[in-house]
Amino acid sequence: MATTDDFRTAVSLEELRERGRAQVSVDGTPLALFHHEGEVRAVDNRCPHMGFPLSEGTVDDGVLTCHWHHARFELACGDTFDPWADDVQTYPVEVRGGEVYVDPDPERERPPAEHWESRLETGLEENLGLVLAKATIGLLEAGVDYREPTATILDFGTDYREGGWGSGLTILGCLANAIDDLAPEDRKRALYTAARRVAADCAGEPPNFDQPSLSTREVPFDRLKRWFRDCVEVRDADGAERCLRTAVAADRSESELAELVFAAATDHPYLSTGHVLDFANTAFESLEHAGPEHADDAIAALVEPLVTADRSDERSSWRRPVDLVVLLEDVYGGDVAATEGLEALVAEGEGSSWSVPEGFRETLLADDPEAIVDALADAVREGATSEALASEVVHAAATRIAQFGTANEFSDWNTVHHTFTYANAVHGASRRTDAVELYRGVFDAAISVYLDRFLNTPPAPIPEPGANDTGRDPEGVLEDLLETFDVEGEVDEAGRLVGEFLDCGGDPGELKRTLGHALLREDAGFHAIQNFEAAVRQFDLADGHPDGEHTGRVDRESRRRTPMIATARYMAAHFPTRREAEQTFTIAARLNRGEAIHEG
Incomplete structure (x- = not known):
């Protein structure tokens, strides 16, 4: 083609006027040219919605309509009438000597990152899955740090959901936590998954209207x-929110903010089957990615789940046949919201260094709630920190999933799952603040482990370290593991393959990436995402776990592998799904690469 400055010849004016339209490629750019109302217009021939050739569309009254999904575009500027479609790129044209010239590489009005950030906001507002997929892929491919869209999604989720922190924002936090353990392409899937789940949570919901902080900044901590605990106790959301926002406005430390929230979250045991404390822990973790400047709205979003929570001390399972609440109250010092008894135990253990005694872990999984409570109380008396105890309890909770009997009702997978993610959240919270109230979370989690005991009857075997060293190539084992998620019911095989992979010297990073890919290609539910993130977290923390004097390398290896076996079994029980979201993601990825979706 002839070249004149930045313009290239495209088609003769006479031919274009006669036909009304032309499809051409200029320097590799597919263009649709139109002669309409005496003007020549050029647009990208690929409909920005799903790539249908716009040269096959209709132009009427200055509007170009795509025939595939009827997206409409103002022909002169390319702006769409339909937010789900995106604007189409237009190109400068000139008529010279009877020929139409086009500049195929005009200066863009704004950089790709800015464009995709705007589209992310539109996708969230309109709950448009394909737009969100394109935007999240586009942002990461433009080199934007995942933290920036994470902050955008966090702000949207807290602003536009009156119900406060929910599953969507928890998914956002979980996947942000796990993003470094994912393959690069799966990081895009993770961000897309978080965005679509937050958008779905907010769709059709009333927006949130903030309560202001108190005017004073002088209230003692x-x-x-x-005040905050009292407001939560009587389910006064407005008062509780003002207290929390006052704490943020007064520049209270992260540890102090955590103490406020986790104290209220443990004033009753196991609120809403553990979700409330897990939401709270994930909110603080999300701020590590989005930045502390988002703390005001993120932490305030926890108020609604707190004041509307179901309280386990009001449930029969915690009262009959053994009154488990009374057992806890005896330790706490009067009622479920007390801490005097715990404070006395902590004082006794001052200056002592606790190590895991022989039989302690077996006690946590046994059938005697009094022995469990006594063992925990003795540990506090001997100097055990809430973090050290939470580590033991979360391992017991992971064991319940790893040994879950598949003869149980399917819904009971979530019974053991809730205990695991609650215990993981207590563990995370204990690493954020040393508030004495976190001991209550430890005791509550241990009681939930006890209540789940019948779901391990009979217990599924956990492959012992070294028992599955088949000498196979670890990559081949991972291929087999991925295939198990394509078949329903391969629960025990999934667990066995994780054990085999580790025994054959496989790289744990590759295991995480494989499980992460298996998770994100599915229409994974809220719980599956929680479960994966908690398992990866506990796997990583096990490396630095101090063993008791009577334990050794095999025990530590067991602590690492148990959560990974647990999450592989949990995922195998819930997969495969229809993979509708993966279809949308694949379409978006192909469109962003410029590939043709429409064939014809």
């Missing part, structure tokens, strides 16, 4: 903590 202990008093503010009492």
Whole structure:
């Protein structure tokens, strides 16, 4: 083609006027040219919605309509009338000597990152899955750090959901936590999954209207903590929110903010089957990715789940046949919201260094709630920190999933799952603050482990370290593991393959990436995403776990592998799904690469 400055010849004006339209490629750019109302217009021939050739569309009254999904575009500027379609790129044209010239590489009005950030906001507002997929892929491919869209999604989720923190924002936090353990392409899937789940949570919901902080910044911390707990206790959302926002406005430390929230979240045991404390822990973790400047709205979003929570001390399972609440109250010092008894135990253990005694882990999984409570109380008395105890309890909870009997009702997978993610959240919270109230979370989690005991009857075997060293290539084992998720019911095989992979010297990073890919290609539910993130977290933390004097390398290896076996079994029980979201993601990825979706 002839070249004149930045313009290239495209088609003769006479031919274009006669036909009304032309499809051409200029320097590799597919273009649709139109002669309409005496003007020549050029647009990208690929409909920005799903790539249908716009040269096959209709132009009427200055509007170009795609025939595939009827997206409409203002022909002169390319702007769409339909937010789900995106604007189409237009190109400068000139008529010279009877020929139409086009500049195939005009200066863009704004850089790709800015464009995709705008599209992310539109996708969230309109709950448009394909737009969100394109935007999240486009942002990461433009070199934008995942933290920036994470912050955008977090702000949207807290602003546009009156119900406060929910499953969508928890998914956002979980996947942000796990993003470094994912393959690069799966990081895009993770961000897309988080965006679509937050958008779905907010769709059709009333927006949130903030309560202001108190005018004073001089309220002593202990008093503010009492006020906040009292408001939560009587389910006063407005008062509780003002207390929390006052704490943020007064520049209270992260540890103090955590103490406020986790104290209220443990004033009753196991609120809403553990979701409330898990939401709270994930909110603080999300701020590590989005930045502390988002703390005000993120933490305030926890109020609604707190004040509307179901309280396990009001449930029969915690009262009959053994009154488990009374057992806890005896330790706490009067009622489920007390801490005097715990404070006395902590004082006794001051200066002592606790190590895991022989039989302790077996006690946590046994059938005697009094022995469990006594063992935990003795540990506190001997100097055990809430973090050390939470580590033991979360391992017991992971064991329940790893040994879950498939003869149980399918819904009971979530019974053991809730205990695991609650215990994981307590563990995470204990690493954020040393508030004495976190001991209550440990005791509550241990009681939930006890209540789940019948779901391990009979217990599924956990492959012992070294028992499955088949000498196979670890990559081949991972291929087999991925295939198990294509078949329903391969629960035990999935667990066995994880054990085999580790025994054959496989790289744990590759295991995480494989499980992460298996998760994100599915229409994975909220719980599956939680479960994966918690398992990866516990796997990583096990490396630094101090063993008791009577334990050794095999025990530590067991602590690493148990959560990974547990999550592989949980995922195998819930997969495969229809993979509708993966279809949308694949379409978006192909469109962003410029591939043709429409064949014809």
